[in-house]
Amino acid sequence: xxxxxxxxxxxxxxxxxxxxxxxxxxxxxxxxxxxxxxxxxxxxxxxxxxxxxxxxxxxxxxxxxxxxxxxxxxxxxxxxxxxxxxxxxxxxxxxxxxxxxxxxxxxxxxxxxxxxxxxxxxxxxxxxxxxxxxxxxxxxxxxxxxxxxxxxxxxxxxxxxxxxxxxxxxxxxxxxxxxxxxxxxxxxxxxxxxxxxxxxxxxxxxxxxxxxxxxxxxxxxxxxxxxxxxxxxxxxxxxxxxxxxxxxxxxxxxxxxxxxxxxxxxxxxxxxxxxxxxxxxxxxxxxxxxxxxxxxxxxxxxxxxxxxxxxxxxxxxxxxxxxxxxxxxx
Amino acid sequence: xxxxxxxxxxxxxxxxxxxxxxxxxxxxxxxxxxxxxxxxxxxxxxxxxxxxxxxxxxxxxxxxxxxxxxxxxxxxxxxxxxxxxxxxxxxxxxxxxxxxxxxxxxxxxxxxxxxxxxxxxxxxxxxxxxxxxxxxxxxxxxxxxxxxxxxxxxxxxxxxxxxxxxxxxxxxxxxxxxxxxxxxxxxxxxxxxxxxxxxxxxxxxxxxxxxxxxxxxxxxxxxxxxxxxxxxxxxxxxxxxxxxxxxxxxxxxxxxxxxxxxxxxxxxxxxxxxxxxxxxxxxxxxxxxxxxxxxxxxxxxxxxxxxxxxxxxxxxxxxxxxxxxx
Numbered sequence: 242x243x244x245x246x247x248x249x250x251x252x253x254x255x256x257x258x259x260x261x262x263x264x265x266x267x268x269x270x271x272x273x274x275x276x277x278x279x280x281x282x283x284x285x286x287x288x289x290x291x292x293x294x295x296x297x298x299x300x301x302x303x304x305x306x307x308x309x310x311x312x313x314x315x316x317x318x319x320x321x322x323x324x325x326x327x328x329x330x331x332x333x334x335x336x337x338x339x340x341x342x343x344x345x346x347x348x349x350x351x352x353x354x355x356x357x358x359x360x361x362x363x364x365x366x367x368x369x370x371x372x373x374x375x376x377x378x379x380x381x382x383x384x385x386x387x388x389x390x391x392x393x394x395x396x397x398x399x400x401x402x403x404x405x406x407x408x409x410x411x412x413x414x415x416x417x418x419x420x421x422x423x424x425x426x427x428x429x430x431x432x433x434x435x436x437x438x439x440x441x442x443x444x445x446x447x448x449x450x451x452x453x454x455x456x457x458x459x460x461x462x463x464x465x466x467x468x469x470x471x472x473x474x475x476x477x478x479x480x481x482x483x484x485x486x487x488x489x490x491x492x493x494x495x496x497x498x499x500x501x502x503x504x505x506x507x508x509x510x511x512x513x514x515x516x517x518x519x520x521x522x523x524x525x526x527x528x529x530x531x532x533x534x535x536x537x538x539x540x541x542x543x544x545x546x547x548x549x550x551x552x553x554x555x556x557x558x559x560x561x562x563x564x565x566x567x568x569x570x571x
Numbered sequence: 572x573x574x575x576x577x578x579x580x581x582x583x584x585x586x587x588x589x590x591x592x593x594x595x596x597x598x599x600x601x602x603x604x605x606x607x608x609x610x611x612x613x614x615x616x617x618x619x620x621x622x623x624x625x626x627x628x629x630x631x632x633x634x635x636x637x638x639x640x641x642x643x644x645x646x647x648x649x650x651x652x653x654x655x656x657x658x659x660x661x662x663x664x665x666x667x668x669x670x671x672x673x674x675x676x677x678x679x680x681x682x683x684x685x686x687x688x689x690x691x692x693x694x695x696x697x698x699x700x701x702x703x704x705x706x707x708x709x710x711x712x713x714x715x716x717x718x719x720x721x722x723x724x725x726x727x728x729x730x731x732x733x734x735x736x737x738x739x740x741x742x743x744x745x746x747x748x749x750x751x752x753x754x755x756x757x758x759x760x761x762x763x764x765x766x767x768x769x770x771x772x773x774x775x776x777x778x779x780x781x782x783x784x785x786x787x788x789x790x791x792x793x794x795x796x797x798x799x800x801x802x803x804x805x806x807x808x809x810x811x812x813x814x815x816x817x818x819x820x821x822x823x824x825x826x827x828x829x830x831x832x833x834x835x836x837x838x839x840x841x842x843x844x845x846x847x848x849x850x851x852x853x854x855x856x857x858x859x860x861x862x863x864x865x866x867x868x869x870x871x872x873x874x875x876x877x878x879x880x881x882x883x884x885x886x887x888x889x890x891x892x893x894x895x896x897x
């Protein structure tokens with residue numbers, strides 16, 4: 242067990258230390274933090290517009306982050322030979338695979354938590370059409386900068402990884418920041434004259450949480466799939482394969498519906514063969530103030546567990562016979 | 572102890588390791604030599620458990636690596652070719668990580684790391700990132716990870732490749748110290764290394780054993796192998812060298828103004844014919860010294876792997892070991 246934990250922890254930290262992963266995370270945050278500007282163009286649909294745009298950015302860049310992580314932790318290890326070093330230890334190939342999957346999934350959870358917190362803060366700040374709470378956005382941005390400064394200071398004084406420390410600082414700081422804003426804005430809403438609140442929008446945490454959780458599940462599932470396929474493809478091959486899978490998963494819903502009609506059993510079965518990202522996309526109910534049932538979230542969690550397990554088993558079985566020391570083929 | 576029986580490995584239709592059998596006991600250092608592509612690294616990878624065994628049997632301390640890979644691997648320390656290491660980790664973090672992989676308990680890890688660090692003289696770079704280390708230090712870090720758990724079996728794939736003479740000496744001293752209570756296989760193509768640290772030699776060419784025996788037996792071949800030195804007029808020297816190197820690739824050695832060839836080639840009628848056709852005149856002398864390089868070149872000539880070696884007696888390491896054990 243300690244071998245598995247050490248491998249998992251090492252994979253997780255290696256992903257967080259990867260500069261490209263950090264760049265993708267920073268780009269996602271910058272992009273999401275710029276979305277409140279959309280309130281000026283969205284009339285009374287600002288929540289829906291911002292949520293759709295933010296979720297698209299997080300999902301797409303989350304996919305890119307997953308591919309980068311697997312390249313760092315699996316393909317690079319296979320290429321530079323450190324995998325041989327590892328497998329010469331009493332570590333089975335399946336333990337190795339499982340540790341990589343869990344480590345990368347952990348990293349995807351960190352990515353999702355940071356990004357989803359940012360999305361929720363942006364939604365919180367978009368209080369009205371043609372208006373967003375600039376103070377909230379500025380303070381949140383300031384907290385991000387402070388985390389960067391913390392990472393830089395740790396790197397300068399102790400030589401520790403800048404990216405890892407920045408992300409570790411963001412992980413508690415951003416949710417706390419969101420929590421504080423949430424309390425302040427909620428209490429402000431409560432003390433306002435009911436006649437003034439008509440035009441203000443406030444999305445409750447309980448409404449946002451299931452949406453964000455579904456987004457997190459989608460990103461984690463992408464992490465699992467890219468890790469499983471990374472064992473058999475080089476980086477460009479994996480990128481192409483996973484892109485096809487990603488785009489296929491985005492398009493399969495409408496395509497299946499047009500082919501089989503809505504509510505068809507076979508349609509449902511086929512749309513579950515590719516990870517149907519539409520099932521994780523619940524921006525509309527939130528913008529309409531509709532609650533997502535807990536049973537749906539539970540079902541999707543089960544889907545991710547089962548679907549991810551199938552990929553891991555496939556990867557585990559095929560990896561057993563994979564020739565790793567290709568450099569010996571003279 | 573390492574016991575290999577009729578080991579084979581194929582990539583597609585190509586057999587890269589053919590029927591290798593050997594036995595290495597505690598205290599033995601087996602020099603695994605051969606030209607590039609001879610199958611040395613492939614064999615070592617199979618023994619280390621990284622590559623699956625295609626055919627044959629590998630026993631580590633009596634444990635079949637195909638049947639119980641985890642137990643067998645616990646007894647092996649492996650230094651891979653080119654010393655691959657994770658670049659972003661510090662030496663200390665990496666060795667602790669390997670200790671965890673080796674299943675060394677949390678409380679004993681620190682001591683295990685310190686022992687390995689002391690053995691490989693890594694104290695100065697313990698908190699440096701591996702990426703920033705010199706090639707010599709990287710090799711030593713990789714060596715340290717191999718001996719961290721004090722294994723009874725050590726597999727070293729080109730342990731001194733790319734090191735300066737002082738570093739080579741340090742590593743060889745370390746190997747000699749460890750050999751007292753360890754069975755060691757060293758894959759190398761540095762023949763000097765074989766002479767200085769190995770007790771046994773196994774020479775592979777084209778995946779087949781072309782010599783196996785004690786180091787003393789191997790070095791005796793230096794005296795047994797007879798060579799002829801060819802002298803040419805200065806204006807014809809380069810043409811003659813070119814012709815002979817093309818006709819007998821890998822068999823010619825330049826020694827000052829002469830070209831040295833093993834006797835069996837020197838007496839080959841094709842040689843005289845080629846030189847005569849080119850209008851080259853020559854004189855020969857049998858008064859030339861041979862080296863282990865000549866022995867190596869002689870034994871690993873492509874046609875030698877297909878034929879028996881009439882002039883050279885080899886000892887079967889596997890059988891010898893078996894008798895000793897019995």
